[in-house]
Amino acid sequence: MNSPNNDPLSRMSLSRRRLFARAGMMGAAGMSLPAILAACGGSSGGGGGGGNSLFFENWPEYIDPSEDDLTGTVERFMAASGVEMNYAETYNDNVEYFAKIQPLLGNGKPIDPDLIAPTSWLVGRLISLGWVDKLPIDLVPNAANLRADLQKPAWDPTGEYSLPWQTGFAGIAYNIEATGRELKSTEDLFDPAFKGKIGMLTEMRDTMGLLMLADGVDISTVSTFDAAATAFDRLEAAKNDGQIRRFTGNDYLNDLSTGNFAACVGWSGDVVQLAVENPNIRFAIPEEGGTSWADAMVMPKGAVNRDAAAKWMDFCYDPVQAAQITAWVQYVSPVAGVQAELEKIDPELAVNPLLFPDDATLARTFSFANLEEGVEAEYDARFSAITGA
Amino acid sequence: MTISELTPNPVNSRDESTEPTRRSFDPERLGLGLLLLTGALLVVVGTGMVTGVLATLALALTLGTVVALIGAAILGGPEVRRKIAPYGLLKPGMLWLALFYLAPLVTLLRNSLSTLPSRFAVKADFDWNFGNYSTAFTDFGGQFQRGFGYAAVATVLTIFLGYPLAYVIAFRGGKYRGLLLGLIIIPFFTSYLIRTIAWQSLLADTGPIPSVLNDLGFQPILNALGIMDGDKILNTPAAVIGGLTYNFLPFMALPIYVSLEKINLNLVDAAKDLYSGSVRAFCKVIFPLSLPGLFAGTLLTFIPASGDFVNQQYLGNPNTSVIGQSIQNQFLVQNNLPVASAMSFVLMMIITVFVIIYSRFFGTDDLA
């Protein structure tokens, strides 16, 4: 999949370069979005009064911004629907965010955003805690465009509480110059030649997912703590003897560029951005299997702007709009029919297996099962003890 | 030694010798009593030991004491006023501390003895659960040791770097002293985080410092000393200690400078004449006189360093985790309030014990 000629990353990187030829690749470009919104007179915090505003708090760099002659999705939405939208990119980490909202939602108080996009496992937890309202799906006709494999997932069995924003994969990101060879397997991360140059994610399900799959455990059906025992022991040993240098969030991108890491566990879409400036950075879904995850839009309990939220979700699930988003973020769209639309914008991207995984790839990616609260606590505790918290 | 013995002509003591005690109450006792009472009330309300109607009552009582104090001041006449004045001046600040420093500590203590009814519950139930403390010691013993260990090494290094610097500025700075002191402080007008991130970049594997060290051939020596690990400096204990040393250097250098600057130069010259040598003059005279500064500097460095986690976060690796990081993780990630509170409290207790022992050893010099 990663041979030089049809390396999906280099093809992706060309189209990204086209998009950014004039704008420049800075994160600041994405962060100028609030400036545009402020100029549009977007309100800060759409929680109170007036159903015609919307506050969506999302991950950074997760939507196409308005720059040069390209209009971003938020702008297009505001123009088309007349809704005043406040789009914030301040959702940085699932656990951190949860800790922030816990005292509010736990005491029955609403939080500011009408929509947030946590990762699937957190969605599952929020649903079981009763901290999210059902989505106004009947007001979202385009919800029917949801990919079949994402309907009624394990973390939202009735499908009434969430609508995926983007999905993606966790696999091995590596610097081919540092490793000297292509990496294909999770075992490569334990190669003594890379001692002290390996990174792993603080996202438990991605790191443990890869390790458990390498152990032959089917993570999509796992339900006990013991199933992960061998994988945990292996992780602990690798940490103790210095094989693993650090556990990271998105900052692994930094370590890959500065040479601190030779290889690490990483996320598919992120690595693409890095590959633009450094073609030596590659991504591979391991042979033993990689994890697939979804970030899904949910409505925190007590959110007021339900109609506006419905309009937004309907807008984003229109394949034409979804294609625009995908062309920029380069993650796997949850909307069916995006591929056809993407061909009109960016034909190279439209056939990229990392964006539109073929059956072979899909067969190798697994979504971590929804763990029951007590079991999840055991996983979290053991993982924290190892990651040095 | 209390401040009253040091302050020349404190305002009240002059009166006591001339004023016959005619009053039936002692305004000082009243002032102190009211201050302590309101402090205690705020602590009690703050920790939620009393709620609802009782809390409102407590707050009303607090207001009442303020009124009483003012009333006593107005009605009592100038003598009473003078005696009550300090309590009046102290009140607002002390009450703020009572509510936002003491009350939280009591809450911390209470939470450390509680249990969470469920993993994501927001309030813990107080049930004298000492198990949290045993968890704190057993699960995080390593983190405690490393936290204090790195802080101790860093403190010694700051003395090693900061004392000569302070000495040179104090005794050889001449008219440039102010400027040089300013130069020490200036780097610390940038954000603490950004400075640590700067080190992360400087010490990166492809960064300037490892490259220079490797080119100069220091790598084998540094490896042997345990400072470098292969060709890396970043993500080693040395990097964490280095970060701590850097960030707390001025906290050591400045107090030492203050002590040294106070030394009367004539004393130094006399010492030199007596001991016929700069080194002995230093050991016998200058060094002992700088001890108060050293004492203050050590406390100002060691205490924050032992609870720090920023250096570990940016410069360390999973095997160098320290107690500050664990507390932060238990609070903000694991949502395990009881254990986190127990760990916090243990950290504070250890430091308090250290400070008490250290003060006894050094003499109770004031920190300012």
Next chain:
Amino acid sequence: MSAPSSPLGSVARWGLNLFAVGVMMYLFMPIFWIVGFSFNEPKGKFNFVWQNTTLDNWREPFKDEALTDALLTSLKIASISTLIATVLGSLIALALARYSFKGNAFLDFVLVLPLTTPEIVIGSSLATLFLDQNVTRGFSTVVIAHVMFQISFVALTVRARVRGFDWTLEQAAQDLGASPMRTFWKVTFPLILPGILAASLLSFALSLDDFIITLFNAGSVSTFPLFVNASFKNSFSPQINVLATIVLLASVALMASGTLVSRAKSRRSTR
């Protein structure tokens, strides 16, 4: 100080000076990095690898809205908290330095206590209080937290400066017919003002830079250090370097002007 008589002493003397210079350079290394990289044009999201020199970042220092907002929030918090803390702390310092009264030692002890408590304990305990009392953490809780640790600092610093103050000056003024209020404002206050100003400036800096205590008590508010911390994981724009350099320059300017003013004042008074 008399010069050493032996060549060895000379060497040792210069050795020490060189060492001190070395330590100074060590202190400035990260500053060179911070200022230097503000002129970098990074290729990707992180400003950690040198690419080209450019002035673009300086032309648009406020390009990153969220970052600028965070800095403004930090400045606002620092201003408000310093104001409150200076008032409260100075009152305490006056009480402790000027009067002798019962309970002096105990209150002194309580005052020093926050300085001997690690930031993480202060931050986490305050957060626990707010959680228990169901107070939503945000701007006001940060201000409250900052005032709390600033009070002790201001009080002790001002007290130290005020220690050598000759209180008989007050008595002299009153003998001359001034009322206590007038005495305070015309005699005492101007003399202790430099100490108060110095303490408030330093506590402003402390508030601006505070990370650990703020982390626990900010809720969803973003201050400059919090923003930098979160930003590090996702992207690190050169604007962060630019703003940090601006804050640095502003502080230096402030300090320099402060020194010049006090020097001018002392020259005037000795003429």
